Amino acid sequence: MRIAFVGKGGAGKSTIVGTFARLLARTGRDVVAVDSDPMPGLSFALGLPVIERPIPDDAVVEKAEGTEGPRYRLRPGLDATAALQAYGALGADGVRLLSFGKTRGDWGDIIRGQHAWSQILDELPHDRFDLIGDLPGGTRQPMTGWSKYADVIAIVVEPTAKSFATARRLSSLRDSKWAYHHVVAVANRISEPADTVTVAQRSGLRVVGAMPFDEGVASADRLGMAPLDGAPDGPFVAAVAALVEYCVARFDGSLKSQNPIKEAVA
Amino acid sequence: MLGSANFGDVLVIADLEAGIGTLTRLDAQSIDVVVVVVEPTPRSIDVAQRAVELATAREQGRLIVVANRVTGAADVDRVAAGLPGCEIVAVPHDPAIMDADRRGVSPLDSAPDSPAVIALIGLASRLVSS
Numbered sequence: 001m002r003i004a005f006v007g008k009g010g011a012g013k014s015t016i017v018g019t020f021a022r023l024l025a026r027t028g029r030d031v032v033a034v035d036s037d038p039m040p041g042l043s044f045a046l047g048l049p050v051i052e053r054p055i056p057d058d059a060v061v062e063k064a065e066g067t068e069g070p071r072y073r074l075r076p077g078l079d080a081t082a083a084l085q086a087y088g089a090l091g092a093d094g095v096r097l098l099s100f101g102k103t104r105g106d107w108g109d110i111i112r113g114q115h116a117w118s119q120i121l122d123e124l125p126h127d128r129f130d131l132i133g134d135l136p137g138g139t140r141q142p143m144t145g146w147s148k149y150a151d152v153i154a155i156v157v158e159p160t161a162k163s164f165a166t167a168r169r170l171s172s173l174r175d176s177k178w179a180y181h182h183v184v185a186v187a188n189r190i191s192e193p194a195d196t197v198t199v200a201q202r203s204g205l206r207v208v209g210a211m212p213f214d215e216g217v218a219s220a221d222r223l224g225m226a227p228l229d230g231a232p233d234g235p236f237v238a239a240v241a242a243l244v245e246y247c248v249a250r251f252d253g254s255l256k257s258q259n260p261i262k263e264a265v266a
Numbered sequence: 267m268l269g270s271a272n273f274g275d276v277l278v279i280a281d282l283e284a285g286i287g288t289l290t291r292l293d294a295q296s297i298d299v300v301v302v303v304v305e306p307t308p309r310s311i312d313v314a315q316r317a318v319e320l321a322t323a324r325e326q327g328r329l330i331v332v333a334n335r336v337t338g339a340a341d342v343d344r345v346a347a348g349l350p351g352c353e354i355v356a357v358p359h360d361p362a363i364m365d366a367d368r369r370g371v372s373p374l375d376s377a378p379d380s381p382a383v384i385a386l387i388g389l390a391s392r393l394v395s396s
Binding site for chain 2 (some may be wrong): 102
């Protein structure tokens with residue numbers, strides 16, 4: 001299963017992704033939490049500290065001048081699975097966090113890591129790992145292919161006008177060249193069942209999960225604790241568990257490698 | 267445009283994308299004040315520290331930290347401890363803001379007397395008076 005969570009900044013993507021990945025890992029699967037945000041966030045939900053440079057510079061080699069292809073490739077002898085095991089931080093419940101690192105303003109610092117990250121995602125075997133992705137807020141990364149590893153795009157939507165507007169823009173990913181099998185919505189911070197209906201109507205998307213507003217999650221967040229550690233019995237965790245169950249039943253095995261449209265594009 | 271237009275006496279308020287990407291592309295001459303908005307959570311404070319470091323290193327003018335959605339003194343203390351030496355303006359957690367957000371209206375119109383709006387009026391006065 002490969003799902004990327006996108007949405008407006010502050011919609012709750014990292015909190016949902018971290019909880020989703022951990023609950024999925026508890027079922028015995030090999031789960032990779034895929035982080036493409038150059039700012040910290042997801043690691044907190046996985047019980048990990050902020051890791052500035054998870055992938056060392058010598059993980060990649062620069063291509064020879066005059067040759068084709070990306071500027072940096074994983075060094076000879078290092079395949080995607082080995083690179084994931086070497087550089088993916090082991091978080092709570094055995095989830096691997098694959099991140100290219102964080103920046104303090106100098107983007108050159110993370111460019112080698114980004115190349116390694118991208119190649120690892122391109123080459124990881126489909127049948128071994130579940131990929132659960134957390135993208136930065138907004139449309140920039142989703143619209144430029146940063147979630148192309150995914151089969152399913154889950155747009156996290158709060159019941160607010162600005163969140164609906166972002167979700168409607170993101171729903172155009174249905175028609176993108178990356179040929180996602182499903183583009184769906186996950187409603188977050190709902191305070192009544194009618195909110196879920198509103199999210200479906202205003203986003204034009206199928207809503208596959210509805211996370212209630214949970215004061216325990218907000219309190220845990222202030223202490224730097226993940227929902228699963230700070231509010232494990234609350235309604236938020238219960239709703240993410242239901243989403244995991246739904247996704248395993250509905251999306252498991254919807255592999256891109258079996259997608260004729262994707263293969264035609266490639 | 268922010269870097270090159272002559273705005274004269276026009277006051278420009280820019281709402282930048284999340285993170286520090288846009289800040290890295292603005293030169294010091296384009297900005298008088300950087301307002302860093304932070305929630306009282308470790309992950310938000312970590313990002314704010316990066317923004318404060320960057321704005322300070324680039325001398326992008328006066329720096330104000332807005333501690334948003336605070337529920338009490340402990341929240342403000344948490345932000346102050348993470349961002350020592352910064353001028354901090356606290357904006358309280360306010361259901362009126364959430365309500366306005368859900369209805370897609372401006373809180374200044376729907377709840378002009380709510381605590382968060384009053385705090386933001388205080389921020390505006392502080393900026394205009396200096």
